[in-house]
Every structure is written in C-alpha cells, then in structure tokens.
Amino acid sequence: MASGSTFLRFWLTERARDTFLSHIPKEELPAFRLACHDFGVRAAPLLFEDTTITFRPSTFTKPARMAALDRIGHHIQTLTFSMPHTPETFLPPLLDPVTGEEITFLYEPYVQSTRDSGTRLSNPIYGSWELTDLLVKQYSPLFHAAANVPTFIRALNALPTLKHLKISCPDQEAGQRYRRSIVDYALISLRIAVERCKLPELGSLSLVSIHPGAALYLNPTMGFGARPNSIKKWKQIKNLAICMDGIPFSPYPPLDHLKLLHSYLQVFASSLRNFVFRWQGSNGLSPLSLDKELCLQDRSPGMACPRRCHLALRPLKFDKLRHMEVENIVVDASQVSSFITAHRHTIREFNFEDTHLRSGTWDQALAPLTRISGSEKWKEKAEEVMDVPLLLSPVDDEENTVKDRAVDYFSCKPRPLRPSIESFPSSGAFDAINSSLQADDAERKDAVKKGNAVFAFKLKNKDGHEEGWHIDLKEKGAVGKGEAPEGKKADVTLSLSEEDFGKMVAGKTQAQRLFMAGKLKIKGDVMKATKMEPVLKKAQTKAKL
Numbered sequence: 001m002a003s004g005s006t007f008l009r010f011w012l013t014e015r016a017r018d019t020f021l022s023h024i025p026k027e028e029l030p031a032f033r034l035a036c037h038d039f040g041v042r043a044a045p046l047l048f049e050d051t052t053i054t055f056r057p058s059t060f061t062k063p064a065r066m067a068a069l070d071r072i073g074h075h076i077q078t079l080t081f082s083m084p085h086t087p088e089t090f091l092p093p094l095l096d097p098v099t100g101e102e103i104t105f106l107y108e109p110y111v112q113s114t115r116d117s118g119t120r121l122s123n124p125i126y127g128s129w130e131l132t133d134l135l136v137k138q139y140s141p142l143f144h145a146a147a148n149v150p151t152f153i154r155a156l157n158a159l160p161t162l163k164h165l166k167i168s169c170p171d172q173e174a175g176q177r178y179r180r181s182i183v184d185y186a187l188i189s190l191r192i193a194v195e196r197c198k199l200p201e202l203g204s205l206s207l208v209s210i211h212p213g214a215a216l217y218l219n220p221t222m223g224f225g226a227r228p229n230s231i232k233k234w235k236q237i238k239n240l241a242i243c244m245d246g247i248p249f250s251p252y253p254p255l256d257h258l259k260l261l262h263s264y265l266q267v268f269a270s271s272l273r274n275f276v277f278r279w280q281g282s283n284g285l286s287p288l289s290l291d292k293e294l295c296l297q298d299r300s301p302g303m304a305c306p307r308r309c310h311l312a313l314r315p316l317k318f319d320k321l322r323h324m325e326v327e328n329i330v331v332d333a334s335q336v337s338s339f340i341t342a343h344r345h346t347i348r349e350f351n352f353e354d355t356h357l358r359s360g361t362w363d364q365a366l367a368p369l370t371r372i373s374g375s376e377k378w379k380e381k382a383e384e385v386m387d388v389p390l391l392l393s394p395v396d397d398e399e400n401t402v403k404d405r406a407v408d409y410f411s412c413k414p415r416p417l418r419p420s421i422e423s424f425p426s427s428g429a430f431d432a433i434n435s436s437l438q439a440d441d442a443e444r445k446d447a448v449k450k451g452n453a454v455f456a457f458k459l460k461n462k463d464g465h466e467e468g469w470h471i472d473l474k475e476k477g478a479v480g481k482g483e484a485p486e487g488k489k490a491d492v493t494l495s496l497s498e499e500d501f502g503k504m505v506a507g508k509t510q511a512q513r514l515f516m517a518g519k520l521k522i523k524g525d526v527m528k529a530t531k532m533e534p535v536l537k538k539a540q541t542k543a544k545l
Helices: 005-012 014-022 026-033 037-048 063-075 117-122 129-138 141-146 149-156 182-196 255-266 333-342 367-373 377-384 425-439 441-451 498-505 511-516 526-539
Strands: 050-054 078-082 164-168 204-210 239-245 274-280 323-332 349-359 390-394 454-460 466-472 478-481 492-497 521-524
Touching: 005 014, 014 037, 026 037, 037 063, 063 149, 129 141, 141 182, 149 182, 164 182, 323 333, 333 349, 333 367, 425 441, 425 454, 425 466, 425 478, 425 498, 425 526, 441 526, 454 498, 454 526, 492 498, 492 526, 498 511, 521 526
Parallel strands: 050 078, 078 164, 164 204, 204 239, 239 274, 274 323, 323 349, 349 390, 454 492
Antiparallel strands: 454 466, 466 478, 492 521
C-alpha cells in the first residue's frame, strides 16, 4: 500500500487521514491496526479515547494489564469504571473463628505503596495482624483488590490526559442499601486515587448508575481516608451528571441517604457549571432543595450523632452554574421559585423533565422570571418561540400543567438552545409508530423479526436544528428519543429534512426518490434501510402532520 504514491499523499495529509479514521467503526479499528505499524499508531488514539474498565480481582494487579495501561493510558480521555452489584460483591459478616460472634470492622484505607517489601511486611494492611488474617481468610480476592488503594493510584497515574470519569455501579437491591459491599470499598479506593493523582484535565464526572450510599464513599469531606486537601481535586469538576437509584417519595423517606446526597453536592458548589440529575425508577425529592424539605428540618437531636444531627441543612448555592437539568422529581412551586431567584445571575438554562408539582402551579414556580425581566412579556414569547433556554416538561394534572416556558431572563429575548417538539411537527409519526407496535404484541414481534436492526433518524427543521429518534426493531420493538437506545449503536442512520420526512410518512414521496435526489443520506447497512417503509406506513393514518 505504501508504494502507491496517491495513497501515500492521502495518508500523509493530516486532515484527510483524520477524517478517514473518524469514519471507521470502532469495532473495526483493532483489525485496522494490524495492517502496519503506522496504521496502529494513528488508530490508537481513536480506539482508546473512550475506554471502559470492568473491575475484577486482577484488573489493577496483573503486571501484563498494567503494562498495557501504561502504553495506552496517554490516549484515554474518557474512562468508565464499571462494577455492578452481584452476589460476588456481597460481604457477609466478619466472624470470630473461636466464638462465632460478629466482629466490628473499622476500615481505614491503606494508601502506602506495597512495592517496598520491608514496609509491607512490617505494617498490617487492615489495622492489626489478627484482623488482617481474618479478612484474608473470610473475604474473597475481589474485596482485597477493591481495598488495594495503591493499585488504583498506580492505574490513574497512567492516565495523564483523563478528562471525563464515568462511574457505573448498577443493580443494587433496595434491601441491601444499608449494607456495605465490595463495590463501596472500590469507590473509596477510586476516590482516593483521584485525589492523589495529577489529573490536570479532569473536568467532567458522570455517576452513570449509582446507589444512594455511594454519596458517602465518594464524598471527599467525610468519606473514608479523607484529608483536609482532598476536596481540592474535585473543585476541578465543572460538569456533573448523576443517575441515582430512586428513593421513593413518601412522607418518611430515608433521611440519611438524602442528607448524604445534599452534602455531596455541596462539594461542587463553587465550581460546577453544568449539572444533570435523574432519579432512576421511582421519582424522588429535588436534590436542589433538600434544605427546604420539612422531613429534613427536624431540629430534635438524633441518637447517632447528637452534636450534628439537629443542625439544619445549608442551602445549595452554585456560584457558576449555567445549565441545570433534573428529571423524575417531586417538588414544590416555592422551591423552584427560590432556586431560580438564588441563581438568577449565572444560570442560563433550566430543564425540568417528568417533574411533578407537589403544591402550587408552574406560574407560581416561574414568578421570579417576571420580577427579573420586569414584565410578563416572556409568557407571550414562550408560546410563540420554540427555541427555548428554559424547558419544562411537567406531568401534573390538567390544572397544573402549563406549556413550555421560553425566556432569556437577562434580555427578555429568546435564545436558540434546544428545539421543542413543536419545531418538528412530523415527529408525531414516531408516536404513532410506537403506539402501533405496542398495541399488537404479535405485530411487534413480527416487525422485530423482519427488521432485526436499530434504525436512527436525524431530522433537520427549517431553523437548522437537528433532533434524533430511533426505532428499535432489534430487541424491544419500541421507539425512543435519540439516535440509539442507551449503550447501543444504530445499524442504519437516515438523515433528511423534517419536511421531507413528513412527506415520506404521509405517502407523498418515497424514500428511494429522496435518496436518488440527494435529500436522504443513509449511513450503515443500506439494504436494511429498505425494511423501514412497511413500518413507516403504520404512521400514515395516525400521525398528525
């Protein structure tokens, strides 16, 4: 290949080469790297840019793996640390081998490097030699790997260009929320490693799927092994996304987990610019206004820590917050109003998804916008303009449900941020398709059998905004927002204008005609794209175009 002068000129042109590499599917890059040495060098940054590590006993201790991490670590910009809750991560009580009684285990992280054999032999890892012996005999190797803080530090030191850290610990059973598991020890080690490594570019943190108790183990101000300067590293975080297992809303929610969450968010109060929070499963209280919840304002001293449990929670105030999005929450109108007022000088965009108002109306919740702008003209613009910086999707009863509000409360002029559904009138076809698929189980299974692919649609409206939808005919037989289901990739992507999509669904034109005219672009398996027309016909009589 190198002997061809045309290809050589193409390959040595940096822009052309980078564009070519960016279009190679990631699953094909390993084979591409084997072609020659230069291919391997050029493809490595793309292949390892986003890396996932599923933690196992030998993940950070096996020499071959650590050597490999040293070679590719400088390419890793996004690291996903995954450790699901499984039966293997469950920790049984620690028992005295003689009496059979349970032994209290007070954990103190051992952060000294184990490379010095003399130090390792002279100092017990778990406080005393007796306790260390019991833990070695009764707990699995996975526990000792999770509690091995030096290996975590060693691993993160190999990632000098890390920008985004993702932590995923799904599948914790609700009945185990008050028991510490091996996952929690791994979170402690990971937190300490972040605090003690030089990660100058780290600015984003995503807790992709996390259990409520993780807020304690990830908190640098009150977690295990925390030091006075531990919080300094976390002040670098400007973008924070949390998807936490739901704490069901009730008159008597678990107060300790909510207090831990509130304390954890306080860590980022001075640095955070973008914040996204979602309760997974059951809806819960707003994490931004826990200080105003009556259940958390009990001034009576607690039994566990009578010196501090009676103190009121300090209100959350993010000094630099510009974007805030919460989903699946229950909140009062007064709480929304207070938060808007407190952050009026910095915040540019609110997004309330699946939000239930417990009391009051959305007009009361958004009253500060009238005071800030000096008039109620923003209400008129909210109905006229679809490109909005303030996005609300309340799901209350009809009396409390209002239309999406649109306002730039600094200049009273709308700002184009994220288009609403009215900007894409033909998108109602996706609702019709989804209804058709869900209405008949046999028809849905037949569609999945014939389609056997995930179809993505990228639509561009007249204002130049793009939105994506997908039709999953590979597993679930369902329609969703975005170009693919979470954690998956579309087999076929169809890009066209919103107007042409409306005509195609209405039967006024055909996909083949749009493709030949250059108005429809198809990426992926073109043959599978032909299997979409029967599905789109289901929307012709149902979608309101």
